[in-house]
Amino acid sequence: MSSASQGLQTWATAGAIAAGVASGTHSAERVVAGALERIATLNPTLNAVTAVTRDRALAKARAIDADGRNGRVAGPLAGVPFAVKNLFDVAGLTTVAGSRINRNYPPASADATLIARLEAQGGVLVGALNMGEYAYDFTGENAHDGASRNPHDLDRMTGGSSGGSGGAVAGGLVPIALGSDTNGSIRVPASLCGIFGLKPTYGRLSRAGTFPFVSSLDHLGPLARCVADLALSYDAMQGPDPADPVCTTRQAEPTAHAIARGIEGVRLAVAGDYFRRGAHRESLEAVERVARALGVTREVVLPKAANARAAAYIITATEAAALHLDRIRRVPGDFDPDVRDRLIAGTMIPATFVAKAQKLRRWYRTAILELFRDVDVIIAPATPCSAPTLGQKTIVLDGEELPLRPNLGIFTQPISFIGLPVVAVPIPVEPLPVAVQVIAAPWREDIALRVAYVLESMGVAVAPRPNLSYPDL
Amino acid sequence: MDPSQDTLDALIAANAALLGLVLAPEWRATVRQSLAVSFRLAALVEDIDLPDEAEPAPVFEA
Numbered sequence: 360m361s362s363a364s365q366g367l368q369t370w371a372t373a374g375a376i377a378a379g380v381a382s383g384t385h386s387a388e389r390v391v392a393g394a395l396e397r398i399a400t401l402n403p404t405l406n407a408v409t410a411v412t413r414d415r416a417l418a419k420a421r422a423i424d425a426d427g428r429n430g431r432v433a434g435p436l437a438g439v440p441f442a443v444k445n446l447f448d449v450a451g452l453t454t455v456a457g458s459r460i461n462r463n464y465p466p467a468s469a470d471a472t473l474i475a476r477l478e479a480q481g482g483v484l485v486g487a488l489n490m491g492e493y494a495y496d497f498t499g500e501n502a503h504d505g506a507s508r509n510p511h512d513l514d515r516m517t518g519g520s521s522g523g524s525g526g527a528v529a530g531g532l533v534p535i536a537l538g539s540d541t542n543g544s545i546r547v548p549a550s551l552c553g554i555f556g557l558k559p560t561y562g563r564l565s566r567a568g569t570f571p572f573v574s575s576l577d578h579l580g581p582l583a584r585c586v587a588d589l590a591l592s593y594d595a596m597q598g599p600d601p602a603d604p605v606c607t608t609r610q611a612e613p614t615a616h617a618i619a620r621g622i623e624g625v626r627l628a629v630a631g632d633y634f635r636r637g638a639h640r641e642s643l644e645a646v647e648r649v650a651r652a653l654g655v656t657r658e659v660v661l662p663k664a665a666n667a668r669a670a671a672y673i674i675t676a677t678e679a680a681a682l683h684l685d686r687i688r689r690v691p692g693d694f695d696p697d698v699r700d701r702l703i704a705g706t707m708i709p710a711t712f713v714a715k716a717q718k719l720r721r722w723y724r725t726a727i728l729e730l731f732r733d734v735d736v737i738i739a740p741a742t743p744c745s746a747p748t749l750g751q752k753t754i755v756l757d758g759e760e761l762p763l764r765p766n767l768g769i770f771t772q773p774i775s776f777i778g779l780p781v782v783a784v785p786i787p788v789e790p791l792p793v794a795v796q797v798i799a800a801p802w803r804e805d806i807a808l809r810v811a812y813v814l815e816s817m818g819v820a821v822a823p824r825p826n827l828s829y830p831d832l
Numbered sequence: 833m834d835p836s837q838d839t840l841d842a843l844i845a846a847n848a849a850l851l852g853l854v855l856a857p858e859w860r861a862t863v864r865q866s867l868a869v870s871f872r873l874a875a876l877v878e879d880i881d882l883p884d885e886a887e888p889a890p891v892f893e894a
Contacts (some may be wrong), residue, residue, distance in 0.1 A: 575889075669876035676870055688852050691859075702857055703868035707847040712874040717888035719880050724889065765869065 368393050369829050373439040373534040373588040377481060379484030380438035383427060387438030391420040394440035397532050398486060400830040404513065406505050407526035409445050410452055410487040411535060416440070418561030419483045434481030435615075436595055441535040444521050445757025446494060447471040448568040456570035457490040457520070459503045460686055460693045469791040471568030472603070473537060473579060473596045480595040485533060492695040494519040494539055494572040495679055495702070497547050497767035498747075502695035506749050509552060510825035511791055515746035518551035518767065520544040521582065525552035528582045535583050535592050539569065541576045542671055543741075546796060549783035550741035554822045555811065556582045557589045561778025562607045562799045564593075565600030573678040574605075576671065576775060583821040586812040588617035591780065593804065599616040614805045618812040625806060628657040630739035630798075633664035633772055637756035641793050642740040645786035647794045649738055652819040653810070659730055659737060665774040667723045670716035671776040672765065677713045680705030697764060724777040731800040736810050740770050741783045741794035750764055770796065782811040784820040789801050792823055833875035840864045840871075 368390065379385030395413055402408045423438055443449070446456040448467035455461045469475075474484055489507045491498060499507040499522020507522030509515040510530035517525040521538025525548030528536045536544045540558040549556030557580045564579050571577055581592040597611035607715075629650050635643070649655075661667075680687070683702050691699055729735070743756055747763060754763045774781055779801060783794040797814075799807040814820035835843070844863055848855050855863065 539882070624870070663880060666876045666880050669873035672873045673870065673877055684851070688854075691854065692856075696862070700862040701866045703848075703853060703855065703863045704870060706851055706853065707843060707867055707875065708870050712877055714888060715880075715882075716877050718886045719877055720880050721887050721889040722880070722882055762865075762869070 367469060369397065369531045370824065371534065372585050373436060373583065373591055376439050376534065377435055377437045380423065380427065381433035385438065385481065387423040388417060390438045391416050391440050391485065392484050394533055397829050401530055401532060404827070405508050405510060405526045405530045405532070407424055407489055407523040407530060407532060408442065408486045408505050409455070409489050409504055409523065412449065412484050412486055416483050416485045419478065423481060426819055434479070435591060436477060437481030437661040439482050439535060440485045440529050440533045440748050441477060441537065441560050441592070442481050442486045442488050443474060443484065443537040444490045444524050444539055446490060446539060446570040447474060447487070447537060448485055449474065449484065452487060452571050456494065456718045457492040457501055457504070460690055461570070467568070469568065472565040472600050476596045477592065482595070488527055488536060490523055491520035492698045493679070493683065494520040494541060494544055495541055495698045497543060497765055498522070498766065499525065499548060500749065502697070509746045510827060511553060511823065512746065515748055515791070516551060518548035518742065518746065521548050524548060524582050525554065528552070528584060529554045529822065530827060531829065535581055535588055537579060539572070540578045540580060541572045542675060542775055543768035545580050545582060546741045546771045546781060546783040546794065547767055549785065550794035551746040553785040553787065554582055555586055555589050555785060556580065556783040557593055557804065558775060558781045559593065559804050560780045562605045562765070563780070563804070565603040565606045567600055567602035571682065572673045575678065576675060578775065586618055586782070586808055586815050587615065590618050590808050608769045609802070612805065614808050617805060618808050620809055622810055622813050626733065626735045626808065627653055627655045627810070629655055629735055630660040630661055630737050631658040632660045634661070634739045637653060637743050637769060638740050639744040641745050641788045642666060642743055644788050645795050646738060646740050646795050648786055648819055649814060652817050654812060655738060657734070660736060661730065662726045663723060666719060667776050668769060668772040671709060671772040673712050673716045676701065676705035677708050720776060727777055727779070728800070735796040735799065735803070735806055739796045739798060741796045743769060745791040745793045773796055780807055782807040784811045784814050785822050786819065786822055787823050833871045833878070835868070835871055837864065840867055843867070
C-alpha cells in the first residue's frame, strides 16, 4: 500500500471509512486490522489502550464484509473502529474503571448499551481505554496503569478522566472513542489533546452498563477528530433505554444530516466574568479566535458560576465517597493515593452542605435557562490552560497557586452541573492546542454541533495531527 | 469557612472512628488538604441566600 493511502487510512474519518465499506472500495477487515496494528505499534508510547478486543473485532469486521458481499445494506458506521473508556462493560472483560480493586470482579456478561448501539450500526469495538481511577480525575494519570500520554507532547498530560479516549483519538489509533463526563472528563481531554468532544444533555445517552461515578452528574459521549464523526456516532447512540433510569424518554433527534445547515439567526455570546478569570493566555486566545471568527460581540454573565462550581464539587465529593465507602473501609491501600485521599475526605463533608448544594443547583438552572431566552449558544474556555506536564501537582490561576487535579475543570464544572449540552472544539493555538466550549440550551445538541461545524469549515477549529511514526500498513 | 488544622484533624479522627476507616498516618496531610478545599468551597455554597421554599434537585432533569 502506498504511503499516501496509508496516511488516508490512519486519519480517515469515520464517515469516509463507512462510505468506503458500504461501497465495497474498503474492506472492513483491512480497516480494523489497520487500527489494531496502530494500537500495537503506538500504544507502548501513548498508553491509551488497556485491553485490545482483537478476536472479536476481526470477527465482526469479517461479518460486515460478508454482509456486503451478500447484498445487505451497511450501517452508517460500517467498519468504523472505535474504543471505549474502560468503565464501559465489554462482554468477557472485567470493567476495571481505572482501578486495581475492580480487577477482582467477574467479567461483564454483556456490552454497555452504547457499545451495542454503535455495533448495531456497523461500528467495531477494538479495545478499552485508560482512565483516571474511578473517573475522579482531570489529569489522565493513573497509579496502576500509568499515565495516558499526550500525542502532541509525550511528557504532557492528556487530561482526564477520559485520558485514553483523548490519546487514542488524537494519536490516530481510532477515529472515535467513547468517554464519560461528570464534571468535564470528555471536555478536558478533548481540550488538552486537541480533538472534538460532545457532552450531550444530561439524560440524553444511556449510561446502562457503565461503572458510575456521581450518578446525578454522569454523562457519556463521543470524542472524534471532526464534527461529522461526533454527530454520526452521537446519532447512532441516541434513544430511550429503560435500563438507565435517568435516560430520556424522548425519541432520537438526529443531527448529522443538519450540521452543515449554517448558523444564520443563531444568537451567540461569550461567557464573561468567571470564565475570564484564571484562564491562561492560550485559553483566552482560543476564545478570542472563535469570537472573532463568528463575529460575536455580546458577552453574558452566568450568575454565581463560582458558587455553582463549588456546589458541583461538594455533590461530587460526597456522592463519590458514598459510592466507594465500603471499598475505602475494606481496601484503602488498593486505591490510587490521589483518589483515595479525596474519597476519604468526601466521607467527612457535612450533609447540610450537600442539601444546600442541591438547592443551589435548581436555582442556578433556572437562572441559566433564563439566559437562554436571549441567546442560543454561549462560548467559554474548556480548560484554563493547555496540557500540563505529567506529574505536575499545582497550577497558578489568577495569581494563586492551587492544586492542579481539581482545578483543570473550573470552566467545565459549572456547565455540566446543570446538564447543558456542549461541543468542545479544538483551537490550534501555540504551542499546544486547547479547546473552547460551545454550550447550548438543554436538548439542543444540534445547534452546538452546527456552530462547531462552521468553526471547523472556516479552519478555526481543527484537530492537529501529532508528529508520531505510524506503521507502514 | 477556613477551619484550623487542629479542627480538621479532630474532625478526621472522629469521623474515621465513626465510619470505621483506617487511615495510615502518611495519608492524613492530603486528606486534611482535600477537606480544607471542600470547606472553602462549601462556604461559596453557603454564601447563596435561598428561600426556605427553594426546591432541591437531587434527581436532576434538564
